[in-house]
Amino acid sequence: MPDATEERDPHVRFLERVDREEKVEPRDWMPEDYRRTLVRQISQHAHSEVVGMLPEGNWITRAPTLRRKVGLLAKVQDEAGHGLYLYSAAETLGVSRAELLSQLLSGTAKYSSIFNYPTPTWADIGAIGWLVDGAAIMNQVPLCRCSYGPYARAMVRICKEESFHQRQGFEIMLALCRGTAAQQQMAQAALDRWWWPALMMFGPSDRASEHSARSMRWKIKRFSNDELRQRFVDATVPQAAHLGLTIPDPDLRFDEATGHHVIGAIDWSELERVIAGEGPCNQERMHARREAHEQGRWVREAARAHADKRGHRTKP
Numbered sequence: 001m002p003d004a005t006e007e008r009d010p011h012v013r014f015l016e017r018v019d020r021e022e023k024v025e026p027r028d029w030m031p032e033d034y035r036r037t038l039v040r041q042i043s044q045h046a047h048s049e050v051v052g053m054l055p056e057g058n059w060i061t062r063a064p065t066l067r068r069k070v071g072l073l074a075k076v077q078d079e080a081g082h083g084l085y086l087y088s089a090a091e092t093l094g095v096s097r098a099e100l101l102s103q104l105l106s107g108t109a110k111y112s113s114i115f116n117y118p119t120p121t122w123a124d125i126g127a128i129g130w131l132v133d134g135a136a137i138m139n140q141v142p143l144c145r146c147s148y149g150p151y152a153r154a155m156v157r158i159c160k161e162e163s164f165h166q167r168q169g170f171e172i173m174l175a176l177c178r179g180t181a182a183q184q185q186m187a188q189a190a191l192d193r194w195w196w197p198a199l200m201m202f203g204p205s206d207r208a209s210e211h212s213a214r215s216m217r218w219k220i221k222r223f224s225n226d227e228l229r230q231r232f233v234d235a236t237v238p239q240a241a242h243l244g245l246t247i248p249d250p251d252l253r254f255d256e257a258t259g260h261h262v263i264g265a266i267d268w269s270e271l272e273r274v275i276a277g278e279g280p281c282n283q284e285r286m287h288a289r290r291e292a293h294e295q296g297r298w299v300r301e302a303a304r305a306h307a308d309k310r311g312h313r314t315k316p
């Protein structure tokens, strides 16, 4: 005879478990919506890491010094590893990597809008490390406490590497800002290009966010989009001042009463356009991913043939 606890609604028991800060593991019962939300978020996160390699990858052969090349190589390799951790975390939810990759390559899956902008100068590589990885850290450190065990554990190592990424980006910007007038102008132009797209990485406003309320109830998200965006602004404005750069927001002001830097209005129509595939580099990024996948076909076939020969049945 099941006891009263066993009989109670499993959803109620699940929420009590999340409230007790117990990690949910792959074999545990979970609401289908919870599983689906995790597959959605983790796979998009993984896609973002892999597509995120592209804007920086095209500067590896053009880095100004061997030291900069080595740092950028390490960062791009880290992003590939982040993608693999996250695809593996998504697979624990019963979805195959092949299925997730086909969603990305067919254009049905999202990846972060931020990776659809061009990197015309070396300063853009600095701005990406400083701002994009800086925003990633702000958004991803709380995910180390996500209620879903595999995602939380994947994020621990990812966040340690992100902090290296942010520091190497900031150091590139510092070197440029201490350089010639032309280098200072290059750094300012990069900040002008990346400031607002970096703020959009945190998602739509809390009012417009479709998933935040449930994600926060399930303790997937620990803070709202606007809360994390505000933390990023408060951390980054003083860094820009230290660099001697101007944040491209004429409405930016410091609110003594709250202790926060208040930004001007975000152009949400730009985020909508970029998410809809109409950003400056969406086509280029998707073409590069599809081409890389096609060029890697022989590797996958060879690995599968080798595994089959050794009796390890591989998934199609």
Ligand code: 3HC
Pocket (backbone or CB within 6 Å): 040, 041, 044, 045, 046, 048, 049, 052, 079, 082, 110, 111, 112, 113, 114, 132, 133, 135, 136, 139, 140, 162, 200, 201, 202, 203, 204, 208, 209, 210, 211, 212, 215, 225, 275
């Ligand atoms: N780019 C693309 N899509 C975005 C977006 C953005 N900047 N912001 C929001 N969206 C999408 C959401 O995916 C959702 O679409 P969907 O229903 O089709 O999945 C829709 O807009 C509504 O947004 P919500 O705020 O309701 O969605 P979420 O609750 O999922 O919040 C998020 C969005 C804050 C990005 C959240 O998914 C998240 O924290 N994800 C994990 C971290 C992540 O993916 N970061 C992206 C960058 S990865 C990175 O920075 C790599 C580093 O190495 C540089």
